[in-house]
């Protein structure tokens with residue numbers, strides 16, 4: 001569901017231009033949107049694809065999205081791409097020290113540092129990009145990133161809230177899955 005938001009035409013494949021367009025719809029400028037699409041589709045396109053894939057290596061196949069998992073993450077997605085509630089809770093029990101159930105920018109940096117596996121430079125970069133972008137999208141006026149906002153990035157509902165018109169088909173599916 002996290003990645004499916006970006007698949008606007010619902011064909012199961014996320015192209016460079018879909019990632020770019022989704023970042024624009026989320027409110028990012030041309031520079032950040034192009035760089036993010038290049039980074040994400042460049043890194044995941046060659047990994048997240050079945051053996052018999054024929055499309056460009058910049059295209060991400062959602063059916064193989066779990067192959068995009070990297071090291072130095074929180075473990076809130078397992079190796080099959082399933083959400084792991086205990087690992088998610090650990091983010092806040094270990095790192096939310098200033099305000100319960102919310103992270104400051106410094107606490108996110110401490111978490112990223114704590115999750116780093118030695119020498120895993122691509123994992124460090126991936127985790128850093130994911131959390132910095134999430135913080136810029138989800139922080140409140142006091143600079144706090146609340147637990148419910150972080151939860152909503154894992155199932156993609158944050159993206160739908162911020163850019164309600166980008167992917168109406170996927171939103172319908174999401175509403176069917178979530179109780180609220």
Ligand code: HEM
Pocket residue numbers: 002003006014019026040044060065066068069070071072073074075076077127130131133134137153
């Ligand atoms: C505004 C856009 C995005 C934000 C804010 C974002 C944020 C995040 C966050 C916070 C995580 C969790 C990392 C962790 O648990 O340590 C994550 C994981 C992941 N995201 Fe995104 N993401 C975005 C776009 C995308 C896109 C476009 C794709 C691919 C199509 C993608 C694929 C993944 C994958 C494969 C993971 C699992 C990585 C892992 O846990 O090792 N994300 N993302």
